[in-house]
Amino acid sequence: MNAPSLAATGLGANTVLVLLGCGIFGALAGAVGTFVIARRRSLIADVAGHAALPGVCLAFLAGEALHIGGRTPWLLLIGAACTALLAAWFVPWLSRRFAIGADGATAVSLALFFGLGAVLLSLVQSHESGSQGGLRRLLFGSAAATSSADVKTLAALALVTLVALALLFKELSLLAFDEQHARTLGFPVRSLDLLLTLLLVATVVAGMQLAGIVLVVSMVITPAATARFFHGSIARVTAIAAGFGAASAVCGVLVSLEFEHLPTGPAMTLCAAGLFLLALLATTRGRAEAVQS
Amino acid sequence: MTAGASAAAPLELRGFSAGYSQSEIKVVDASFTLGRGTLTALVGPNGAGKSTLLKGILGLTPVHDAGAVRFFGQSLDAARERVAYLPQRSEIDWNFPASALDVVAMGLYRRLGLFRRVNRAARDEARAALALVGLEAQAAQPIGELSGGQRQRVLLARALVQRADLLLLDEPFANVDELTERTIARVLEDLRANGTTILAVHHDIGTVRANFASAILFNVRVLAHGPAESTLTDAAIVRAYTASNAANLSAGGAA
Numbered sequence A: 001m002n003a004p005s006l007a008a009t010g011l012g013a014n015t016v017l018v019l020l021g022c023g024i025f026g027a028l029a030g031a032v033g034t035f036v037i038a039r040r041r042s043l044i045a046d047v048a049g050h051a052a053l054p055g056v057c058l059a060f061l062a063g064e065a066l067h068i069g070g071r072t073p074w075l076l077l078i079g080a081a082c083t084a085l086l087a088a089w090f091v092p093w094l095s096r097r098f099a100i101g102a103d104g105a106t107a108v109s110l111a112l113f114f115g116l117g118a119v120l121l122s123l124v125q126s127h128e129s130g131s132q133g134g135l136r137r138l139l140f141g142s143a144a145a146t147s148s149a150d151v152k153t154l155a156a157l158a159l160v161t162l163v164a165l166a167l168l169f170k171e172l173s174l175l176a177f178d179e180q181h182a183r184t185l186g187f188p189v190r191s192l193d194l195l196l197t198l199l200l201v202a203t204v205v206a207g208m209q210l211a212g213i214v215l216v217v218s219m220v221i222t223p224a225a226t227a228r229f230f231h232g233s234i235a236r237v238t239a240i241a242a243g244f245g246a247a248s249a250v251c252g253v254l255v256s257l258e259f260e261h262l263p264t265g266p267a268m269t270l271c272a273a274g275l276f277l278l279a280l281l282a283t284t285r286g287r288a289e290a291v292q293s
Numbered sequence B: 001m002t003a004g005a006s007a008a009a010p011l012e013l014r015g016f017s018a019g020y021s022q023s024e025i026k027v028v029d030a031s032f033t034l035g036r037g038t039l040t041a042l043v044g045p046n047g048a049g050k051s052t053l054l055k056g057i058l059g060l061t062p063v064h065d066a067g068a069v070r071f072f073g074q075s076l077d078a079a080r081e082r083v084a085y086l087p088q089r090s091e092i093d094w095n096f097p098a099s100a101l102d103v104v105a106m107g108l109y110r111r112l113g114l115f116r117r118v119n120r121a122a123r124d125e126a127r128a129a130l131a132l133v134g135l136e137a138q139a140a141q142p143i144g145e146l147s148g149g150q151r152q153r154v155l156l157a158r159a160l161v162q163r164a165d166l167l168l169l170d171e172p173f174a175n176v177d178e179l180t181e182r183t184i185a186r187v188l189e190d191l192r193a194n195g196t197t198i199l200a201v202h203h204d205i206g207t208v209r210a211n212f213a214s215a216i217l218f219n220v221r222v223l224a225h226g227p228a229e230s231t232l233t234d235a236a237i238v239r240a241y242t243a244s245n246a247a248n249l250s251a252g253g254a255a
Helices: A003-009 A012-038 A042-050 A052-065 A073-097 A101-126 A128-133 A148-167 A169-177 A179-184 A189-211 A216-227 A234-258 A264-292 B050-057 B076-082 B100-106 B120-132 B148-161 B178-193 B205-211 B234-242 B245-254
Strands: B011-021 B024-034 B039-043 B083-086 B166-170 B197-202 B214-219 B221-227
Touching: A012 A042, A012 A148, A012 A169, A012 A189, A012 A216, A012 A234, A042 A052, A042 A073, A042 A101, A042 A189, A042 A216, A052 A073, A052 A101, A052 A189, A073 A101, A073 A148, A073 A189, A148 A169, A148 A189, A169 A179, A169 A189, A169 A234, A169 B100, A179 A189, A179 B083, A189 A216, A189 A234, A189 A264, A216 A234, A216 A264, A234 A264, B011 B050, B024 B050, B039 B050, B039 B178, B039 B205, B050 B166, B050 B197, B076 B083, B083 B148, B100 B120, B100 B148, B120 B148, B148 B166, B148 B178, B178 B197, B178 B205, B197 B205, B214 B234, B221 B234
Parallel strands: B024 B221, B039 B197, B039 B214, B083 B166, B166 B197
Antiparallel strands: B011 B024, B214 B221
């Protein structure tokens, strides 16, 4: 139904590319999310996603200082990945080391990393090229401002991550279901845990330009949470999560392209949350009917 | 090295200690040897450290004296394929999206190897193990929909597919229905008769003799080990169940 009006915007081939990239990112986010939720790492994932902001800003400032340009894409990706990884390590460390509980550690870390990011972002904005490059768009994402070169890079990163996930699907399932069993079988639990974190960070980095740093992790968690309403094998639930992720991402992009001032991230996550609510309603209604019959 | 016979024992502990931190040692100086084809209950009061002992043996506790345990005369890493563990049912997240078959197939993951997918042969093997515990019809069912007893049998089937020579089971008979209890007892007895060595934590002192030939009476340390009949005397049980852990610890210091 959106197709005619989209054609009218004249985005054409680039739009198709952006939609494709978004679909791949959404599928990856949903699939990774299944394991993040099962391993109870949703909140740590959220901190890691927000923690990409200081990394991006630091990378921008470093790029400017080194005269290679603040908007160098690979530099921004590496910066984001570094601070996201740091946060993913910092939260559990904090909660182990000090008696503030996992929730306290999460909240403190979120404030720390995102606060630092916001301060750095204002510094970046004072740079002429920073405000021109629209680094602020990174907060909520913008499919319209994503070049086809960017999309190709992001889609490649997402595809590689998806393949890594598929290759180690069995091992990650084992880790998520029963860590002790994984250890008694002799699997390298710490390495697998680190790998899951790396997959998450790669997903965050791949999606931050489209979905935005603030909400990128919602695309990891929400479709996977929706898929939990469906039962069956791990493979089935992961595939459903990937499907919901891709559908939400594509719908979000279509909606955000339709309304000029609507950022892509909120549109995507609203689509994902809408699917979640639908599944929730269907489930509670199904239960009510089951009770009545 | 020790003499041949004892070096090849499926499980041998010599002064083994384990716990969750250096200040919280729950297993002190445990020594015992399990022979091939034996079915032994690990009996003791709540908080005696029975589960910690099992986990410690498998290297799952933060503090454990790995050097004091030998499996078939070898270290755990060398003998890993011959050892299987069944955790307490309550330690598992049963809301995890998986079918009974998925969970049982996990017991085969090590043998399948890295990157390999669960193939038809593995699924057939998992299905056969489910049939052994009477759950063939539940293979495709989500684990969240299974009853407590069925979940326990799924975990047993997962241990069965590992085709281990030594089974360490944490409370396999806890809160299960009668059918499950009979099924598990039958499976364990069949395994034992075929030469498998089994050590199972068992908290219900009243049913030990019915299901186990031998018993280890345990409260922080090994208090007695032998045939269930002669080991679980009233006097020994009272001693194990009334002695406080702290008293045992200090008594052990003098021993």
